[in-house]
Every structure is written in structure tokens, then in C-alpha cells.
């Protein structure tokens with residue numbers, strides 16, 4: 001499989017290339033040159049299969065030519081063995097024809113593990129073959145950092161450096177990063193805010209001359225194609241569980257950077273009969289506003305009870321735009337160029353297509369808590385705030401009650417106790433068993449000034 005850039009000017013790459021690259025050199029994002037498709041029979045045959053076997057079937061076309069089938073199978077088996085539910089991503093029924101798909105059984109209790117556990121192993125595999133080492137550098141306000149660290153903790157060829165703002169992440173989130181003790185893991189606590197951390201990461205990618213000879217930086221943020229690829233799988237496993245390909249299915253997806261829901265769109269293109277995709281946002285609702293009025297416009301950031309969806313723009317949305325414009329890279333270049341300085345509107349036909357594929361809803365903190373309370377009252381099932389936004393949006397915008405609606409449960413409620421408290425629960429949801437001693441574990445991190453030179457000399461010294 002070859003991958004091409006949404007802006008059309010960067011060279012095409014193979015899977016290994018896109019795994020090791022973040023943004024394309026023309027500023028675009030890589031997408032597969034062709035989207036593989038399954039027949040109805042292929043999909044019907046997935047019913048009853050193990051998660052790992054569906055994963056191999058769904059993902060192999062994307063890596064073919066770079067990884068031999070047997071190696072890929074082994075990597076998938078190792079990856080999903082660390083999940084604490086044998087079904088990896090089990091479905092739980094909430095109501096008539098309404099389900100939640102629990103994506104939080106990985107080591108950090110959020111759906112990002114599904115992709116980052118695989119990504120870490122794939123990186124290590126490729127680097128071992130090439131005889132290279134790389135440095136993963138990232139900034140986090142909480143979730144992504146811990147999932148990336150857990151994904152890379154056993155990598156032999158990767159050093160991972162994660163910047164978090166000093167005293168501005170919750171204790172649970174900090175400890176999920178800092179209690180992973182290994183020589184290749186470096187938590188840097190920066191005396192600054194999240195934007196400062198992110199800016200230093202960006203600057204470091206722009207000029208990597210501070211690195212030791214032979215080392216380069218790799219990004220594991222949600223624009224990495226391998227992350228999208230891993231997320232396509234659970235659309236297949238869950239859809240066949242509720243009757244696909246013989247009947248259609250709908251999904252509601254708590255959305256930030258548009259990675260998870262874009263994977264759903266790709267699953268549809270690969271042949272799943274997905275009837276509706278709901279874009280569920282919090283008050284950072286650029287996508288909901290866009291879908292409501294064809295104006296893609298940046299607003300200031302709002303802090304909400306669902307912090308993993310607090311974004312101003314959705315980085316993966318460019319991949320969707322590319323499809324809506326029938327892969328016209330010139331049009332995307334123009335659109336993204338204009339978007340740097342002003343709001344943009346899509347061509348009428350492209351916008352009509354978006355409205356056909358997606359519905360959307362923006363859900364504020366009050367309705368988030370109302371939904372947690374209501375669902376718990378009826379079923380004693382406790383939603384995390386991100387998932388609650390998906391459930392609320394699904395109920396608001398559902399097109400056909402007879403079509404099963406699957407809401408993606410992106411985090412375990414214990415991770416976001418504040419929202420659970422505000423929704424009227426008397427006790428904090430307990431951490432799962434394997435994390436009960438998190439607050440007693442040894443931590444390791446280094447506090448540094450908000451200074452690019454200080455960060456870079458730390459990396460140069462510790463990642464040689």
C-alpha cells in the first residue's frame with residue numbers, strides 16, 4: 001500500500017514511511033492511496049471471530065508489502081493480550097437498540113490505548129529491522145502522554161520524552177505517566193502551560209539539529225495514520241455483533257481531533273453498512289458549528305469536564321475534507337491556506353456530502369452531567385463524561401430508531417471523577433483493581449524551566 005498527502009506535493013510513502021513520519025512535508029496528512037473493500041461475505045465471516053483475527057483481516061491490506069503476515073499476526077496478538085477484557089472492546093447494552101462499545105480496557109483506561117499499544121510495537125519492529133533508534137517527543141495535557149508512554153515502555157529502539165505542564169495535570173493523570181519507570185521513558189514537567197509545551201515540541205520538530213548524531217524525532221499524535229488504522233477494527237467487530245452486514249448500524253463518536261470518527265468513515269468505505277455517524281462534541285464545537293452552517297471557523301478554547309475533547313481545530317478533519325472534495329489536493333491546499341487566516345466554507349456539493357454522512361451535536365457540561373445521571377438512574381451504568389456526550393448526541397440526532405446505535409465509550413469513569421461528582425454520584429468511581437495502588441507508586445520526573453534550550457539539552461543528553 002502506498003500513502004499520498006492530502007496536499008498533493010509530498011512524495012508518496014509506504015506504510016513504514018508513514019509510521020515514522022508525522023505531517024507530510026507539504027503540510028498535509030497521509031492517507032492510503034486506495035481504500036481496500038470487503039464483500040458482504042467477507043464481513044459476514046467476521047461474526048464470531050476473535051478480536052485479533054478481525055484486526056488482522058482489517059489492517060493487513062494497509063501494511064502489506066512492509067510487514068510479513070506472520071509477523072503482523074504476532075504483533076497484533078501481543079498488543080491485545082495486554083487488554084484486561086478478553087473481547088478487547090466489549091459491547092454493553094444500555095437500552096433498546098442502544099449500546100456502548102467499551103474501548104477503555106487498556107493500560108491507561110482510555111481508547112487511545114487501542115492504537116498506541118499497537119503503534120509502539122510496530123515502531124519497535126520497524127526500527128529493529130532498520131537498526132535505528134528514534135526519539136518520540138510529545139506534549140500532553142493528560143491522556144495522550146500516558147497512552148504513548150504505556151505503548152512504548154517496552155520498546156528497545158525508542159526513547160520517549162513527554163512534556164507536561166508542571167502542576168497543571170491531575171494527580172491521577174500525572175501518576176499514570178510518571179510511575180512508569182524505565183530508562184527509555186522521560187517525563188519532563190515544564191514550568192509553563194500546555195501551549196508552551198506544545199510550542200517547544202513543534203519548534204524541536206522544525207529544527208532537529210540538537211539531537212545526537214543519527215537520531216530523529218517521531219510524532220505519535222493523532223495524525224499518525226497507524227493510529228487511525230488500529231481504530232477501524234472495532235467498528236467491524238461491533239457492527240457484526242449487532243447484525244452487520246445483514247442490517248445497518250449507526251455510531252456516535254465523542255470527537256476531538258476527528259481521528260476516531262474518521263476511522264468509522266473508513267470502515268464504511270471498506271464496506272460496513274454504516275447508516276449514520278454522529279459527531280459528538282463538547283463546547284469546543286467547531287465541527288458541530290461547521291455541520292450546522294457550512295462555516296469552518298476557529299473559536300477560543302473552552303475548558304470543559306471532558307478535557308480530552310478540548311480542542312480548537314480538529315487536525316484529522318483535513319483527511320475528511322480530502323474525501324469530500326473527491327481527493328482534489330489543489331482544492332485542499334487552497335482551503336487550508338485560506339483557513340490559516342479566515343473562516344472557510346465548503347463547495348456546495350462537498351458540504352451536501354458531509355451532511356449526508358454525518359449528523360452532529362454540541363453538548364455542554366450541564367447536559368453531560370444530566371446524561372450521566374439519567375443513564376445511571378435507569379441502568380446503574382456509569383458513563384465517563386466523554387462517553388456521556390456521545391450518548392446524549394446519539395439520542396438527540398438519531399435518524400432511524402430501528403438501526404442499532406453504538407456509542408463509543410472512550411474512557412473509564414474513574415479517570416474523570418470530577419464530572420461524575422458533579423452529576424450527583426456520592427462516591428468517586430473506584431480505579432480498577434490493577435491501578436488501586438497508583439497513588440502509592442514511586443514516581444520519576446524532572447522539572448524544567450519553560451525554556452527550549454533546557455528541554456533540548458536534556459533530550460540530547462539522555463537520548464543518545
Ligand SMILES: *Cc1c(COP(=O)(O)O)cnc(C)c1O
Nearest residue numbers: 255256257258259260308410411
Ligand atoms: C482523545 C479522546 C477523544 C477524542 O478522540 P479524537 O480521535 O481526537 O476525536 C475522546 N475521548 C477520550 C477519552 C479521548 O482520550
